[in-house]
Amino acid sequence: MTDEHRGASRREALRCMTAGAAGGVLWVMSGGVPVALAKTPGHAHAKALAFAQISDTHFGFNAPANMDVTGTAHKAIVALSALKPSAAFVLHTGDLTHNSKPEQFDAAAMAFSALKLDVHYVPGEHDVADAEQTAFKTRYGAKTKGDGWYSFDHSGVHFIALVNVYGFSKDGLGNLGAAQIAWLKDDVAHLSSSTPIVVFAHVPLWAVYPQWGWATGDSAEAIGLLRRFGSVTVLNGHIHQVLQKVEGDVSFYSALSTAYPQPAPGAAPNPGPKLLPAAELPAALGLRSVVVKPHAALIADSHLSEI
Amino acid sequence: MPKMLLIATVAAISAAIAAVPLAAPKNVASTAKPAAAKPAAETIVAIKDFAFAPPILTVKAGATLVWRNDDDEPHSIVSGDQRSGALDKGDTYASTFATPGTFDYRCGLHPFMKGKVVVTP
Numbered sequence: 001m002t003d004e005h006r007g008a009s010r011r012e013a014l015r016c017m018t019a020g021a022a023g024g025v026l027w028v029m030s031g032g033v034p035v036a037l038a039k040t041p042g043h044a045h046a047k048a049l050a051f052a053q054i055s056d057t058h059f060g061f062n063a064p065a066n067m068d069v070t071g072t073a074h075k076a077i078v079a080l081s082a083l084k085p086s087a088a089f090v091l092h093t094g095d096l097t098h099n100s101k102p103e104q105f106d107a108a109a110m111a112f113s114a115l116k117l118d119v120h121y122v123p124g125e126h127d128v129a130d131a132e133q134t135a136f137k138t139r140y141g142a143k144t145k146g147d148g149w150y151s152f153d154h155s156g157v158h159f160i161a162l163v164n165v166y167g168f169s170k171d172g173l174g175n176l177g178a179a180q181i182a183w184l185k186d187d188v189a190h191l192s193s194s195t196p197i198v199v200f201a202h203v204p205l206w207a208v209y210p211q212w213g214w215a216t217g218d219s220a221e222a223i224g225l226l227r228r229f230g231s232v233t234v235l236n237g238h239i240h241q242v243l244q245k246v247e248g249d250v251s252f253y254s255a256l257s258t259a260y261p262q263p264a265p266g267a268a269p270n271p272g273p274k275l276l277p278a279a280e281l282p283a284a285l286g287l288r289s290v291v292v293k294p295h296a297a298l299i300a301d302s303h304l305s306e307i
Numbered sequence: 308m309p310k311m312l313l314i315a316t317v318a319a320i321s322a323a324i325a326a327v328p329l330a331a332p333k334n335v336a337s338t339a340k341p342a343a344a345k346p347a348a349e350t351i352v353a354i355k356d357f358a359f360a361p362p363i364l365t366v367k368a369g370a371t372l373v374w375r376n377d378d379d380e381p382h383s384i385v386s387g388d389q390r391s392g393a394l395d396k397g398d399t400y401a402s403t404f405a406t407p408g409t410f411d412y413r414c415g416l417h418p419f420m421k422g423k424v425v426v427t428p
Contacts, residue, residue: 063379099381099393125416129383131392172418213419270357271417272380 049155052080052087052117053200053288055237056095056257058126059111060104065260065273066281069098070107072304076258076287077115079307083289088154090117093237093255094124094165094202100135109139123148124202124238125165133166149180151187157292158191160184162201162222169217173210174203176218185225196231196292204236206245206252209265214239223250233290233297239271242301253299256286349373349401352422354382354394354414359422368426371403382420386412 057073066072080090092112097104112119127136137148144150148163162184164174188197199205201216205223208214216222226232232250240257241264261274261284268274276284282305291298350370353360355377366372376382376394384391384400391400393416404410404426414420 099395101393126381126393129381129393129416131390133390168413168418172413172421211419213417272357272378 048085049157049292050083050085050087051154051290051292052083052090053093053235053255053290054080054090054119054258055093055255055288056124056240056259057092057108057111058095058098058257058259059108060098060101061259061273062098063260063273065275066285069259070111072282072285073108073111073258074114075304075307076285077111079287079302079304080115080117082307085291087117087289090115090119091159091200091235092119092121093200093235094122095126095237095257095259096121096124096136098126098259100127100130102135105135105139120152120159120161120200122161122163122200122202123165128165145183146179147177149183155292156294157196157198158188160187160197160199162199162205164201164203164205164216164219168213171210171217172213174201174213174216174219176216176222181218181221181225184222188225188229191229193228194230194294196233196294196297197226197229198233198235198290198292198297199226200235202236203238204243204252204254205234206247208239208243208254211266212271214265214271223247226250231292231295231297233292233299235288235290239265240274244299251297253288255288256284256301256303258285258287258304261285351375353377354420357382357414357417357420359414359420362421363423363425365425365427366404368405368407368428369403370426371401372424373399373401375399381416383415384412385415385418386410390415 054076058069059073061069080087096108121140123136141148147166149161151158151160153159162176162180164176167175169175203216204214205216205219227248227250230249234250234252236254237257239254240260240262241254242256243254245252261276262271263274283303286301286303289300289302350364350366350372352364352372352374354374357378364372374384374394376396376398379396381393381395383393394400404424407426407428410424410426412422
């Protein structure tokens with residue numbers, strides 16, 4: 001990719017951001033053929049699909065890092081409805097609840113019932129922390145396969161929900177498992193390589209910080225099945241902070257939590273909640289808007305302090 | 308890995324539960340506060356600062372171990388297909404080890420947290 005194209009993409013992205021007034025951190029992901037964006041910015045909007053990502057709401061968390069996770073989640077949920085361009089639907093990348101208790105799932109369901117958008121969920125390890133590991137599946141597993149994975153298509157974009165929180169690898173990392181990887185192989189087999197792909201899962205599908213389990217042991221096998229596609233956007237939660245990695249045409253983005261921040265990788269003795277002065281908390285929480293165009297996705301993270 | 312034999316899945320460190328440890332409801336985390344009336348036969352493994360203390364423990368067959376979460380964050384005990392469920396701060400989880408062997412376990416919420424129980428005859 002040349003600097004010229006990169007610049008055009010960034011200008012395009014900034015234009016979208018201005019229209020969206022979302023504020024916050026902005027990245028441009030260009031996979032596939034970014035030239036199209038540079039030459040035909042006027043048409044790029046025509047086929048754009050906008051959706052949102054919310055993550056790590058942790059209903060039931062009640063500790064000094066945030067004594068009102070219901071309130072902060074509510075603020076984010078209200079903001080989801082007000083995104084510009086409007087989100088077609090929402091992805092929740094896990095840790096809906098803090099420790100899988102029925103009343104926590106109830107509170108989450110009530111909070112999201114106020115949202116007039118479809119929400120597509122994947123579980124986090126905090127959602128499968130009941131001894132039987134049935135609470136999440138009972139509520140959200142109806143139309144899924146295996147341990148909860150599924151895919152769907154929207155506006156020409158193929159969305160893949162992966163589950164990497166049941167069990168873990170020998171190294172204590174997230175785990176997809178052979179059955180899910182076999183399903184993924186079949187799921188994408190019929191797709192043209194020009195189909196934009198969006199993958200979402202809870203634990204990062206790249207090695208953010210394995211010492212804290214911020215990685216998925218067999219993610220390389222899954223990502224390997226997607227290398228032939230020109231635009232692959234991989235979204236995750238789990239680590240309560242915005243991080244990005246680009247590997248060729250595959251771009252990885254971790255999201256903010258609406259509940260509490262966590263330390264940067266290795267910046268604390270353990271990954272427990274990062275305690276901030278109350279006034280600084282909203283700037284450490286947020287949600288994400290994603291605009292997928294035929295050959296690129298624009299990622300905009302906004303903080304609760306800005307909305 | 309040999310299967311961890313669970314007899315009393317959850318027990319609070321309280322006089323009431325100590326009197327009838329086997330009657331504790333299965334797979335239900337107690338919310339009772341740790342109390343001074345600690346049963347003498349139980350060995351405590353503290354979960355503190357995202358670590359098991361002690362991380363390696365040797366006990367005689369028949370011994371009961373009680374894990375107690377001292378962190379604000381929930382933790383759990385997972386060994387093979389045995390799971391405690393999330394333990395809030397102050398919650399405990401008990402397991403009786405009837406057969407000799409080595410039992411590795413992790414926290415299901417933070418699998419980088421590892422522990423081991425060595426059960427001798």
